[in-house]
Amino acid sequence: MTTYKEEQDGLWAALDEAFPINTKLQINLNDEVTKLEMSRISEALREHDGNQTKAAKALDLGRVTFIAKAKKYELV
Numbered sequence: 001m002t003t004y005k006e007e008q009d010g011l012w013a014a015l016d017e018a019f020p021i022n023t024k025l026q027i028n029l030n031d032e033v034t035k036l037e038m039s040r041i042s043e044a045l046r047e048h049d050g051n052q053t054k055a056a057k058a059l060d061l062g063r064v065t066f067i068a069k070a071k072k073y074e075l076v
Helices: 004-018 029-047 052-058 063-072
Strands: none
Touching: 029 052, 029 063, 052 063
């Protein structure tokens, strides 16, 4: 007689076999967020001729937070 745990493990194994995970589609969310943040900060700085206060306001960030992020990504 099989236990509930064995049945559950068997079902998961069958699902994994029927629907394998495509590793090519996996992304690193932290990397994606970093790329987006860098892009938006850089774009805001360009649009506001390097004025950090205006760029921060355009991104709805506090000036100190904006400057910290810009320095983190070496954009200023």
